[in-house]
């Protein structure tokens with residue numbers, strides 16, 4: 001098929017990126033969501049951003065580091081051994097439960113109570129992109145809610161937009177030299193986008 005007969009995806013990327021930003025600015029949330037989902041839909045399946053609160057929580061909390069109260073070594077929350085242990089009688093009365101979660105510090109082998117451990121975000125991986133986003137906030141009626149909603153939506157908007165743009169960049173990078181997979185490499189030229197698209201920050 002001649003290249004010129006294929007749909008021009010690049011123009012659509014630019015169009016819907018602009019549309020998404022403009023409708024976010026003018027608080028046209030339905031149009032904003034529609035544009036974002038269209039952008040995502042134009043990406044090949046493997047690159048699409050998934051919307052799931054559960055997945056988002058899982059991926060972002062993978063960055064959580066536990067700080068050992070004993071030796072101060074930082075350990076990945078999902079790589080340490082967690083033990084569900086029976087509490088001492090007095091402790092169990094104080095906290096109102098029989099069992100609690102403990103983790104073993106790989107540095108000093110101390111057994112620490114998970115709920116009493118300081119946790120920090122692993123800064124080394126920032127800014128992170130996870131190919132997943134939380135679900136957009138739900139709009140309720142009422143004047144008071146409107147301002148709150150915009151603030152919530154804005155936060156969500158840049159999270160989702162950032163993820164989609166990161167996937168676009170990844171798609172471009174992955175295929176930059178592989179001319180024959182997606183056809184002409186000029187097909188995903190985003191040079192115009194680089195000037196027009198505000199960066200998620």
Ligand SMILES: [Zn+2]
Nearest residue numbers: 068071105108
């Ligand atoms: Zn330790």
